[in-house]
Amino acid sequence: MRILITGGTGLIGRRLCQLxxxxxxxxxxxxxxxxxxxxxxxxxVQAVAELNELDQVKLDAVINLAGAPIADRPxxxxxxxxxxxxxxxxxxxxxxxxxxxxxxxDVLISGSAVGWYGDGGEQILTENSPVQTVDxxxxxxxxxxxxxxxxxxxxxxxVLIRTGLVxxxxxxFLSRLLPLFRLGLGGKQGSGQQWMPWVHxxxxxxxxxxxxxxxxxxxxxxxxxxxxxRNQAFAQALGQYVKRPAIIPVPGFxxxxxxxxxxxxxxxxxxxxxxxxxxxxxxxxxKTLESALAGL
Numbered sequence: 001m002r003i004l005i006t007g008g009t010g011l012i013g014r015r016l017c018q019l020x021x022x023x024x025x026x027x028x029x030x031x032x033x034x035x036x037x038x039x040x041x042x043x044x045v046q047a048v049a050e051l052n053e054l055d056q057v058k059l060d061a062v063i064n065l066a067g068a069p070i071a072d073r074p075x076x077x078x079x080x081x082x083x084x085x086x087x088x089x090x091x092x093x094x095x096x097x098x099x100x101x102x103x104x105x106d107v108l109i110s111g112s113a114v115g116w117y118g119d120g121g122e123q124i125l126t127e128n129s130p131v132q133t134v135d136x137x138x139x140x141x142x143x144x145x146x147x148x149x150x151x152x153x154x155x156x157x158x159v160l161i162r163t164g165l166v167x168x169x170x171x172x173f174l175s176r177l178l179p180l181f182r183l184g185l186g187g188k189q190g191s192g193q194q195w196m197p198w199v200h201x202x203x204x205x206x207x208x209x210x211x212x213x214x215x216x217x218x219x220x221x222x223x224x225x226x227x228x229x230r231n232q233a234f235a236q237a238l239g240q241y242v243k244r245p246a247i248i249p250v251p252g253f254x255x256x257x258x259x260x261x262x263x264x265x266x267x268x269x270x271x272x273x274x275x276x277x278x279x280x281x282x283x284x285x286x287k288t289l290e291s292a293l294a295g296l
Contacts, residue, residue: 002057004028004048006094007065007111009040011171015205016063017041028054030066051097058103061212064110064148066090071173075136075262083140087111091147099154107157109208110148114164114197114224116141119268122195126275127162127220135264145220157218159211164197164224164272166204169296177238184244190252192232194269197224200286200295210282222274229289231269241293 003020007013008029017027027045029037034047048054068086073079091110098104117125118133131138145160152158165173180186199207204223211217229237239246255263274284286292 001060002026002028003061003063004030004054004059004105005063005065006030006090007067008045008063009033009036010065011166011168011201012204012208013063013065014041015201016208017045019205019209021045028057028059051094055101059105060107062094062098062105062108063208063212064091064094064108067111067144070113070115070137070140071262071265074258074260080136084143087140087144088147091144092150095147095151095154098151098156104154104156107159107212108148108151109159109161109211110145112141112145112160112162112220113137114162114222114270114272115265116145116162116220117270117272119264120195120270120272122271125270125272127222127277128275132270133268136261137265152218157215159217160220161208161211162220162222162224163204164199164222164228164270166201167198167292167296168201172201174238174296178242181235181238181244181246182242185248186235186239186244186246187248187250188232188235188246189250189255190231190267192230192235192249194231194267195228195271196231196234197222197228197270197272198234198289198292199223199225200292202295203284203286206285207277207282210280214280217280219276221277221280222272223277224272224274225284225287225289225292226274226278227288228270228272231266234289237289237293241296 021042030048034049037047115137118138120132235246
């Protein structure tokens with residue numbers, strides 16, 4: 001297959017490149033830093049600086065994973081613009097470009113996040129659940145999904161991957177927590193009762209590959225293990241993983257003072273089930289947090 005990837009130099013994109021190169025697919029990565037693509041993604045990957053370089057290429061699939069990290073720094077006005085531009089404006093450019101192709105891709109698989117649901121409290125949420133609360137993160141995800149869904153009017157199959165916290169041994173969410181936990185400074189955040197949907201990187205990559213090859217797959221799929229945990233249980237499991245106590249809590253008001261509205265990402269949560277994902281026949285390799293941490 002000929003596959004175009006945005007965000008290909010990121011954590012998930014690099015692993016997808018490894019998988020699909022090994023399977024013999026022809027890969028293109030659209031990047032702001034095309035000179036870095038081969039070093040990060042593989043020598044056989046073709047870097048793309050401008051989409052019109054592919055006007056004459058018959059693509060089978062487009063994987064849209066681009067987006068500035070949402071939790072790296074507080075949401076100033078400038079940061080909010082960057083978060084929206086790197087997701088929504090980029091996706092709109094991508095869909096607009098595909099509209100001009102005579103021979104369109106069969107499928108667009110586009111990133112999203114569990115933030116789409118907002119803070120769900122104790123409510124069990126599936127892909128069919130409505131938005132629970134509205135804030136900047138929910139609106140960001142909604143607009144991102146809507147921008148991708150516009151490709152359906154072109155006859156392109158659109159799949160939306162709503163991702164939880166991605167667990168990996170290098171980079172991502174854990175890379176920011178592990179140093180504190182290894183020093184014995186880890187613990188629950190806020191009440192510790194909020195739910196934390198998570199997914200092992202291997203399962204995240206496998207799910208994207210799964211929906212690529214399922215012609216009936218369309219719409220949203222939760223990329224979250226079937227057994228979410230509460231924040232306090234997550235902290236305890238991570239403490240056991242690094243063999244350190246996890247008993248130093250971070251009060252909610254401190255997080256709000258430090259992070260502003262972004263604190264909602266840590267103090268709120270979603271008790272999510274991957275209902276449509278499992279009905280599609282996808283089997284999670286890592287169903288429990290303990291097995292995921294052991295597998296890192």
